[in-house]
Amino acid sequence: MTILHAGYPQSPIVHFGRHHNLNISHLDLSKLDQADNVFKQVNNSAVGGGGAAFHHLHTSAAPRHVASSEFYDDEEATSPRGGIEIGSGNDKMMANLRRHRQRERQAYEDEEWSSSDESGRPIPRYAGRDTDHVFGEFEMDDDDVEMRSGSGRRQEEKHYYGEETDEDEMEEEEESVSELLPLGGGTRRVPRTPRRKNSSKCGFFDYYKLTDEHLGSGAYGSVTTCKSIKSGQEFAVKIVDKQGETHSRKRILREVNIFKTCKGHPNIVQLLDWFEDDNKFYLVMEKMRGGPLLQHILERGYFTEEEARRVTKDIASALKFMHDRGIAHRDVKPENVLCTDPNHVSPVKLCDLDLASQRQPQHERHPLSQVASEPDLASPVGSAEFMAPEVVDAYVGDALKYDKKCDTWSLGVILYIMLAGYAPFQGVCDDQDCGWSEGKPCEDCQQDLFHRIQDGYYEFPEEEWGMISEEAKDLVSNLLKRDPVDRFNADQILSHRWLQQSAASTILQTPSNLIYRKDSARDVQQMSEHFNLMNRLTDTRLSARFDNKMTMSECASDLGTATYHGDGSFLSMGGEPFGTFPRKKSVGIAIEKSRSGEFTPPISRASPTTPPPSMLDLSQDLTDSPVKRRSADDSGTYSLFSPASSNGEDNIRSPPILFLEMPSIQLFGTDATMLNSVQMTPRHTTEDEASLNSFEDEHEAPNPIHRVETQVNV
Numbered sequence: 001m002t003i004l005h006a007g008y009p010q011s012p013i014v015h016f017g018r019h020h021n022l023n024i025s026h027l028d029l030s031k032l033d034q035a036d037n038v039f040k041q042v043n044n045s046a047v048g049g050g051g052a053a054f055h056h057l058h059t060s061a062a063p064r065h066v067a068s069s070e071f072y073d074d075e076e077a078t079s080p081r082g083g084i085e086i087g088s089g090n091d092k093m094m095a096n097l098r099r100h101r102q103r104e105r106q107a108y109e110d111e112e113w114s115s116s117d118e119s120g121r122p123i124p125r126y127a128g129r130d131t132d133h134v135f136g137e138f139e140m141d142d143d144d145v146e147m148r149s150g151s152g153r154r155q156e157e158k159h160y161y162g163e164e165t166d167e168d169e170m171e172e173e174e175e176s177v178s179e180l181l182p183l184g185g186g187t188r189r190v191p192r193t194p195r196r197k198n199s200s201k202c203g204f205f206d207y208y209k210l211t212d213e214h215l216g217s218g219a220y221g222s223v224t225t226c227k228s229i230k231s232g233q234e235f236a237v238k239i240v241d242k243q244g245e246t247h248s249r250k251r252i253l254r255e256v257n258i259f260k261t262c263k264g265h266p267n268i269v270q271l272l273d274w275f276e277d278d279n280k281f282y283l284v285m286e287k288m289r290g291g292p293l294l295q296h297i298l299e300r301g302y303f304t305e306e307e308a309r310r311v312t313k314d315i316a317s318a319l320k321f322m323h324d325r326g327i328a329h330r331d332v333k334p335e336n337v338l339c340t341d342p343n344h345v346s347p348v349k350l351c352d353l354d355l356a357s358q359r360q361p362q363h364e365r366h367p368l369s370q371v372a373s374e375p376d377l378a379s380p381v382g383s384a385e386f387m388a389p390e391v392v393d394a395y396v397g398d399a400l401k402y403d404k405k406c407d408t409w410s411l412g413v414i415l416y417i418m419l420a421g422y423a424p425f426q427g428v429c430d431d432q433d434c435g436w437s438e439g440k441p442c443e444d445c446q447q448d449l450f451h452r453i454q455d456g457y458y459e460f461p462e463e464e465w466g467m468i469s470e471e472a473k474d475l476v477s478n479l480l481k482r483d484p485v486d487r488f489n490a491d492q493i494l495s496h497r498w499l500q501q502s503a504a505s506t507i508l509q510t511p512s513n514l515i516y517r518k519d520s521a522r523d524v525q526q527m528s529e530h531f532n533l534m535n536r537l538t539d540t541r542l543s544a545r546f547d548n549k550m551t552m553s554e555c556a557s558d559l560g561t562a563t564y565h566g567d568g569s570f571l572s573m574g575g576e577p578f579g580t581f582p583r584k585k586s587v588g589i590a591i592e593k594s595r596s597g598e599f600t601p602p603i604s605r606a607s608p609t610t611p612p613p614s615m616l617d618l619s620q621d622l623t624d625s626p627v628k629r630r631s632a633d634d635s636g637t638y639s640l641f642s643p644a645s646s647n648g649e650d651n652i653r654s655p656p657i658l659f660l661e662m663p664s665i666q667l668f669g670t671d672a673t674m675l676n677s678v679q680m681t682p683r684h685t686t687e688d689e690a691s692l693n694s695f696e697d698e699h700e701a702p703n704p705i706h707r708v709e710t711q712v713n714v
């Protein structure tokens with residue numbers, strides 16, 4: 001076997017840039033818009049005064065680097081009063097802190113009634129959640145946000161780093177800062193370093209350095225490994241660019257606040273620290289080394305019912321914790337379920353709390369805050385395949401509200417996928433050329449998917465489910481209930497008999513059945529697997545050519561053209577199409593690590609009425625491929641060499657350029673707009689770099705050879 005280039009096997013997460021979760025362009029959102037406007041008006045008037053209160057409180061004491069203890073102070077978690085928690089243990093400091101808080105409260109109470117609304121009627125000072133103050137302010141006035149990033153920042157830094165204030169008295173002696181190093185956001189007392197005190201800038205890079213290990217990307221940021229400068233310990237940091245279209249300060253602050261509320265739960269990723277500078281936010285979290293759930297399962301190549309049970313228990317436990325605190329996660333899906341350990345599928349932890357929405361318990365709710373918080377849960381969010389019927393209702397305007405049980409529905413979908421390897425609900429249409437399963441938009445398919453979810457009809461095909469215990473099926477059935485009233489809540493899940501004792505160690509067909517499509521172009525796994533399949537083909541042909549002692553140039557000239565077709569793009573070799581790059585939606589292919597050493601093209605179905613994705617067209621290609629004879633030893637990282645050129649056909653607008661610029665593979669259109677970005681991280685290199693270099697040297701401009709590397713598990 002010839003491997004042109006090996007290396008970079010890190011979990012082949014391929015994430016895309018800034019895309020929203022769901023293509024809703026065809027849906028009638030007018031009702032939602034109207035409702036949203038109403039909410040916004042109410043919200044603005046409700047939080048307007050609160051924003052001012054927040055301003056008062058936080059311009060007096062709001063460091064840019066926010067110690068984790070500030071966010072992990074449970075007592076303050078729902079306090080409307082904001083303020084800053086610096087630590088505990090030092091009497092003088094605590095006395096100062098109490099004074100500080102007393103002043104804040106006084107100020108807050110003094111302003112209990114803000115001046116007036118438009119009609120001159122006095123309106124009460126908003127007294128909702130901590131986060132609502134934050135959000136109120138930022139929603140209220142964009143200029144103010146600017147001010148905070150600019151001059152406001154300096155003002156805060158003055159307080160934090162330099163000029164004398166009451167609080168500085170205590171800071172000068174000793175400060176209890178949050179523990180930056182250990183997991184779990186503990187605190188410890190450390191002397192304040194002169195640098196931190198006097199420096200005009202103190203940010204993420206004073207404490208951490210980035211490594212080049214990319215862990216994942218989402219719509220709002222990329223997640224990378226970073227190391228504590230002091231201890232060398234590794235963490236994950238989500239970096240959100242403020243310049244990005246999707247940057248929302250409100251969103252970041254909400255995520256941080258939710259992280260704070262979720263402090264200490266073993267099945268929720270812990271935020272340890274966060275920073276903000278002029279350009280970016282940095283959220284430092286514990287690093288989850290085992291990767292996203294399905295990817296982990298795929299890489300291991302086997303999965304048992306008992307493992308599925310443990311994962312379910314972990315997720316349910318995280319959900320119970322969140323729900324008990326009035327928080328709905330709202331984006332429970334496999335990418336947001338991360339494995340702690342690279343060698344074991346469990347324990348898992350939930351990440352990505354940026355869509356989470358918190359409601360205060362009824363007795364703590366201020367009438368206005370209640371109104372203001374409704375849009376949080378009424379805003380439809382999440383990824384389509386995992387959407388509960390009531391969330392779909394919200395999209396199509398039939399309903400405006402749903403509650404925390406949308407999370408337990410999503411857990412039901414995940415559990416179904418874990419047990420069978422395919423989703424219970426999939427969209428399909430009559431158009432044979434529809435590219436929905438390859439990631440192209442298809443209104444009919446999307447509508448069909450939504451209808452299926454709304455119908456709540458799914459099956460347990462005997463082929464896969466015959467081997468699965470009745471208890472597991474019973475739990476699935478109780479989760480995939482159309483009516484949220486009938487659906488299990490987190491407590492009921494945890495007390496279900498399937499979770500109460502060990503399940504059978506039946507080896508499931510999940511890894512080989514795992515065709516998993518969702519409708520977000522930012523999904524990595526599918527894209528990665530898609531690459532893998534294409535690379536198999538490419539490598540097969542390249543291998544043959546190398547075997548025939550063709551030169552690199554000959555290989556290159558024969559390798560094919562990357563072309564872009566309107567809303568999708570595909571690769572071809574020598575003009576022969578062999579793959580489609582998913583954009584909005586994508587299909588994942590589980591490459592079975594066959595015990596017999598045979599590669600079996602994935603065959604799957606969502607239900608008897610849902611045909612397998614058209615990826616089977618590709619499997620046709622594989623029928624006579626030497627890939628079939630590959631053994632697990634051939635797993636590795638392969639390169640796809642892609643000369644950029646156009647075949648000149650009218651309907652092919654522009655050739656995307658595929659090239660590798662570690663750690664991301666980017667797909668460009670000719671107008672240099674990036675179509676997609678595929679993130680990968682190097683793990684090792686086993687093939688000679690020299691041959692790659694000469695390969696590129698030999699191939700002359702104007703069509704440079706670009707290489708794409710990807711992990712292939714055979």
Ligand SMILES: Nc1ncnc2c1ncn2[C@@H]1O[C@H](COP(=O)(O)OP(=O)(O)OP(=O)(O)O)[C@@H](O)[C@H]1O
Pocket residue numbers: 013215216217218219220221222223236238269285286287288289291292335336338351352353354522
């Ligand atoms: N603590 C972590 N350790 C390891 N990997 C992580 C961690 N947090 C996130 N990731 C990876 O990064 C990906 C993106 O993270 P996250 O979902 O938080 O970003 P996001 O921009 O908020 O995404 P979304 O678009 O879903 O809102 C995750 O799916 C996961 O694969």
